[in-house]
Every structure is written in C-alpha cells, then in structure tokens.
Amino acid sequence: MAKFIPNILPSIDESSFNNIHSEFLNQHNISADSTIIIVPVRVFRVKGLEISIDIFNSLLDIYKEKSLCLPKLLIFGSMNEDPEYAAYLKEQVNVLHLDKDIIFLDEVPLQTYRNKYNKWCLDEIDLLTICHTLSGAVLFTPNVKNVESVGLGPALAAIYTIPCAVTEYSAFTEFYGSEYHHIKVDPGFPRDAAQQLFEWMRMRAAGEIEIKMQLxxxxxxxxSKFPISPWEDFIHQLR
Structure with missing residues (x-):
C-alpha cells in the first residue's frame, strides 16, 4: 500500500459560501437550517450506497424525535454508470419514503455552471463548501472489504474538517491508519452509526474543542498523505 497518493485535494476558503450556494439550496427546496450529508462516490455496487441510505434513514428518525430541522442527503454519482444498481437505490428510497430527503445529483461537474434550465450544477468544491458551512458530514460506506480504491471520501471530509462515517475496508485501514478519527459503521446497525454521526455533527456545530481538535x-x-509538493515540482518542470 502506498504511503502517499498522487492526487491534489481541494482547498477550502472559510468565507466562500455565497449566493450561488444559496440559490442551489433554494432550487432543491433545502432550508439554510438543514444539515447536509454528502456521499461523494460513483453509483456502482461496491460503493455501498444502500448502507449510506440506511444510515441516513436512521439519522432522519433521530432528527424527527428531537423535532429538529431535517437534514438532506446528496449523492454525487451518475445514475447511468450502473443503471440496475441505480434503480435498486431508487426503489430503496421509495420504500423508505425518502424521496423528499435524498437528492441524486446524477453526476457532479468538474466546474460549477448553470444548465439550460437556469439551474446551478455545483462542482465538488462548492458542494463541500455547503456541507462544511451547514455543519454536515460525509458518508463513505463500501460494502466489500477488499475494495481496490483508497477512497477519497475520508480525505475530502478531513480537508473540510467535517465528520466522516466509514465502513471497514482494507485500504482505509492500511492507508489512513488508526490516527484518522471517524465513525465506524457496522452495516447491520445503522442506528448506532447515525447516533454517533448526529452527536459529532452537533458537537462540531457547537464549536466544541475536542471534536474540533480531532477533525x-x-x-x-x-x-501529509496527499502532499502538494510533488505536483508543484512536476508542473514547474513542464514550464
């Protein structure tokens, strides 16, 4: 397993929430008081989106029990990559009556733009900015332990200092190690993961020092795992 990954992660501007983000929330009927949970993965089977949906369903129950403004779940990937699996997820959402709570973005563009219907399609950075600003979290729940990818979900959560809930998979343990603070997901007990996720998000929103230090x-x-310097050196050599 590599110690470093040749990938440039986005950087965050703490003051970057703007009118574009507000308009995006409005076009999806999302309250500015809602917490935003994101699943920044492609829509195919090993990504375990069904696990993320189960956790979110349990999380919704917690918010309802406490009479809080309900969160929203944003799923990044294209629905055309694995249509059969996408249809399975849609059916899961329908059965759980989560149609108004889960948004399938159906692919995230490389750069934010307005489409022909005058609707904003946000890139990864803008979606993470919303998630950060509204005290959200990342779900990253592969359903197989030997998934080949290290997985950028935990890295994106870390860069934006937001909580991340993760299922156990080999590459995560080998690459991120035991020092990465996260909610450990057992797919058989989604309520447990949801409860921990709720507590972490509320503590972060309240500015509690312990969770801030962990994030x-x-x-x-x-x-340290995704150093910028190798890319800077490479770009310099190309000039």
Whole structure:
C-alpha cells in the first residue's frame, strides 16, 4: 500500500459560501437550517450506497424525535454508470419514503455552471463548501472489504474538517491508519452509526474543542498523505 497518493485535494476558503450556494439550496427546496450529508462516490455496487441510505434513514428518525430541522442527503454519482444498481437505490428510497430527503445529483461537474434550465450544477468544491458551512458530514460506506480504491471520501471530509462515517475496508485501514478519527459503521446497525454521526455533527456545530481538535488532526494527517509538493515540482518542470 502506498504511503502517499498522487492526487491534489481541494482547498477550502472559510468565507466562500455565497449566493450561488444559496440559490442551489433554494432550487432543491433545502432550508439554510438543514444539515447536509454528502456521499461523494460513483453509483456502482461496491460503493455501498444502500448502507449510506440506511444510515441516513436512521439519522432522519433521530432528527424527527428531537423535532429538529431535517437534514438532506446528496449523492454525487451518475445514475447511468450502473443503471440496475441505480434503480435498486431508487426503489430503496421509495420504500423508505425518502424521496423528499435524498437528492441524486446524477453526476457532479468538474466546474460549477448553470444548465439550460437556469439551474446551478455545483462542482465538488462548492458542494463541500455547503456541507462544511451547514455543519454536515460525509458518508463513505463500501460494502466489500477488499475494495481496490483508497477512497477519497475520508480525505475530502478531513480537508473540510467535517465528520466522516466509514465502513471497514482494507485500504482505509492500511492507508489512513488508526490516527484518522471517524465513525465506524457496522452495516447491520445503522442506528448506532447515525447516533454517533448526529452527536459529532452537533458537537462540531457547537464549536466544541475536542471534536474540533480531532477533525483538525484528520486534516493534517490527510495533507501529509496527499502532499502538494510533488505536483508543484512536476508542473514547474513542464514550464
């Protein structure tokens, strides 16, 4: 397993929430008081989106029990990559009556733009900015332990200092190690993961020092795993 990954992660501007983000929330009927949970993965089977949906369903129950403004779940990937699996997820959402709570973005563009219907299609950075600003979290739940990818979901959560819930898979343990603070997901007990996720998000929103230190630690760890300098050196050599 590599110690470093040749990938440039996005950087965050703490003051970057703007009118585009507000318009995006409005076009999806999302309250500015809602917490945004994101699943930044492609829509195909090994990504375990059905696990993320189960956790979110349990999380919704917690918010309802506490009479809080309900969160929303944004799923990044294209629905055309694995149509059969996408249809399975849609059916899961329908059975759980989550149609108004889960948004399938059906692919995230490389750069934010307005489409022909005058609707905003946000890139990864803008979606993460919303998630960060509205005290959200990342779900990353592969359903097989030997998934080949290290997985950028935990890295994106770390860079934006937001909580991340993760199922156990070999590449995560080998690459991120035991120092990465996260909610451990057992697919058989989604309510447990949802409860922990709720607590982490509320603590972060309240500015509690302990959770802040853990999330900053994740950011520093991730920055060491995804160094920028090799790319800077490479670009310099091309000039």
């Amino acid at each position: 900053v630690s994740n950011k520093l760890l991730t920055q």
